[in-house]
Amino acid sequence: MHRKYTTMFSKACEYGIRAVIYIAQKSLNEERASLKDITAEIDSPEAFTAKVLQQLARAKIINSVKGPNGGFEIKKEDIDSIKLSEIVNALDGDSIYKGCGLGLKVCNANEPCPVHDKFTTIRSELRKMLENTSLFELATSLETGLTYLKR
Amino acid sequence: MHRKYTTMFSKACEYGIRAVIYIAQKSLNEERASLKDITAEIDSPEAFTAKVLQQLARAKIINSVKGPNGGFEIKKEDIDSIKLSEIVNALDGDSIYKGCGLGLKVCNANEPCPVHDKFTTIRSELRKMLENTSLFELATSLETGLTYLKR
DNA sequence: TTTAATTCGGATAAATTTGTCCGAATTAAA
């Protein structure tokens, strides 16, 4: 009954974020990341992650290349302009920003409840954070941690 | 694949919050709220809401009374001291405050990524907001909206 | 040209969350 876990984003989205960060890292190094690479690196289920990557490829956030030496990549020059918000949006949509944070339907919009302002503030901070955080920042700042995990 | 809805809390929790606000309102008026009352008022599935209410009763957030004229109630003097956080905690736990907001396992805690501070800030604001918002505030401020819906 | 490495896409399965059904227990009122 009581939830196991309440996370900000779906599992798909979490895997997506992690995967894209890893792909970005590799791409900065002129390398592609194969599905196997990725799932080994970010510790996620292979087939499920494949679906997530397909979706990100359809959304043009990453590029996929079939065949030997294929894999996923991101154009180097795009890595700085791609923001976290785009990944989240492609996988979870933007519903986290919409509607009452308490899930209330019953609400007098003219006289908002005491929580309303704080809620909208929190959500808009979340949005700003996602919109202002580039893949580049994440890829470079997390590089140490990731490379550590690799060996 | 793409999520229908990403909400801050589970459905159970949303119903719980709405139900408790309604019960508080009634209790302030010396009345009990029956399950039927509640689900009619907050527009939620009856049997499911019953489970949620049971859980809240077990957590001593509300009191349940069986038999004719039974229902759910909250001691008047408690309404001001019960905070939103208690309801959320009873139904969704506190996992929304824990772990990486991006769902990353791979993380070098010594050199947090650029998002870390903003994330912890956002979460702590959410927590503070939930901890500082009493049922009384909500019940009284939402009264207009709720009574409007009733007729 | 053949082989092998890879992504793609559809079908399906497992897990979790959300929702329903129904009889048992309790209790106030008739």
Next chain:
DNA sequence: TTTAATTCGGACAAATTTATCCGAATTAAA
């Protein structure tokens, strides 16, 4: 004491999310 209104609790069902399987398509390299 009987009845009826109510919550309780267990079993079950539906919907959604998460995860797996496998063959098809693509393509680089042998």
